[in-house]
Amino acid sequence: MRIMVPATTTNLGAGFDVFGLALDLFNEVFFSFDTDRTIIESTGKYAPDLENHDLFFEVFEFFEKKTGYRVPPVRISQVCNIPISSGLGSSAAVIVSALHIANVGTKANLSQWDLMKLAAEIEGHPDNVVPAFVGGLVVCYQDGENFDFEKFELDFELTFLVPSFSLCTNTMRKVLPRQVLFEDAVFNIKNSCQFLAKIASGKLNEAFKYVGDRLHQNYRINGNEKMKEFVEAILSKKPGYWFVSGSGPSVCTDLEDFEGIPYLKEVLKLKVNNRGLIISE
Numbered sequence: 001m002r003i004m005v006p007a008t009t010t011n012l013g014a015g016f017d018v019f020g021l022a023l024d025l026f027n028e029v030f031f032s033f034d035t036d037r038t039i040i041e042s043t044g045k046y047a048p049d050l051e052n053h054d055l056f057f058e059v060f061e062f063f064e065k066k067t068g069y070r071v072p073p074v075r076i077s078q079v080c081n082i083p084i085s086s087g088l089g090s091s092a093a094v095i096v097s098a099l100h101i102a103n104v105g106t107k108a109n110l111s112q113w114d115l116m117k118l119a120a121e122i123e124g125h126p127d128n129v130v131p132a133f134v135g136g137l138v139v140c141y142q143d144g145e146n147f148d149f150e151k152f153e154l155d156f157e158l159t160f161l162v163p164s165f166s167l168c169t170n171t172m173r174k175v176l177p178r179q180v181l182f183e184d185a186v187f188n189i190k191n192s193c194q195f196l197a198k199i200a201s202g203k204l205n206e207a208f209k210y211v212g213d214r215l216h217q218n219y220r221i222n223g224n225e226k227m228k229e230f231v232e233a234i235l236s237k238k239p240g241y242w243f244v245s246g247s248g249p250s251v252c253t254d255l256e257d258f259e260g261i262p263y264l265k266e267v268l269k270l271k272v273n274n275r276g277l278i279i280s281e
């Protein structure tokens with residue numbers, strides 16, 4: 001059996017923990033239950049960047065605690081095509097695939113809606129896992145038990161500048177302020193609403209004028225010397241738009257000239273994936 005889970009970018013500037021977008025880049029996860037112990041193997045471009053497979057086991061444990069089912073031993077072989085700890089949803093791809101494997105192996109047969117809620121609970125925010133499940137641009141709502149989302153299907157390509165250093169989302173969430181200025185909150189509301197209104201009206205080119213943020217990006221950029229240098233070099237080239245992908249360090253921008261940007265490891269040009277995850281026997 002196989003499940004392919006897409007990379008995702010989130011926040012898109014002002015939509016912190018709310019906007020998520022699935023991309024045309026997938027981790028492939030092959031799995032079978034004909035084994036007497038759980039074995040996980042990783043191959044693919046980014047497999048060398050992996051330190052361990054703990055996240056799979058954390059998800060299985062969470063699933064067992066939440067459902068009461070025991071996840072049977074499983075042989076997993078994953079192809080890591082999504083950069084790790086780079087702001088492109090690598091952890092969400094694992095969480096979604098591991099929940100699917102647990103759901104199949106236990107025959108718990110949870111609905112996709114319930115799996116999405118579990119995934120958002122594990123990750124601590126819904127904006128990577130929801131688009132990983134359903135594809136497209138999603139606007140997520142999660143407040144305690146209340147969970148909802150709407151999806152928009154789009155057709156465009158985004159450019160991501162991926163640096164050679166990585167940032168851990170959990171760490172990047174801890175650097176965020178507990179309180180913000182009223183005018184900064186209003187700034188983000190204006191931008192996120194206008195971004196979404198342009199998307200909903202099909203005015204895609206105008207949408208990316210509204211990816212400004214004052215709630216999270218600066219705290220994350222200024223909290224890491226390499227990230228600060230990386231973003232300052234990008235801004236010195238006066239991009240039409242830019243935003244930090246997820247919790248970083250990758251940056252999405254419309255730049256074409258990447259000359260002299262420090263720590264730049266690779267440039268990924270990724271189309272929107274409106275399909276979400278792909279399950280096959």
Ligand SMILES: Nc1ncnc2c1ncn2[C@@H]1O[C@H](COP(=O)(O)OP(=O)(O)OP(=O)(O)O)[C@@H](O)[C@H]1O
Pocket residue numbers: 008027050052053054055056078080083084085086087088089090091092094128167168169170245246247248
């Ligand atoms: N293919 C994988 N197999 C096993 N564990 C993985 C895999 N990809 C990511 N992880 C785990 O997820 C962690 C990275 O999660 P993190 O949320 O920090 O980064 P990200 O998901 O790539 O970025 P963002 O959440 O900002 O999009 C890694 O340190 C590793 O523990």
Ligand SMILES: N[C@@H](CCO)C(=O)O
Pocket residue numbers: 010011016017018087089125127128169172173216245246247
């Ligand atoms: N909205 C989350 C996304 C992490 O990928 C954050 O910025 O922490």
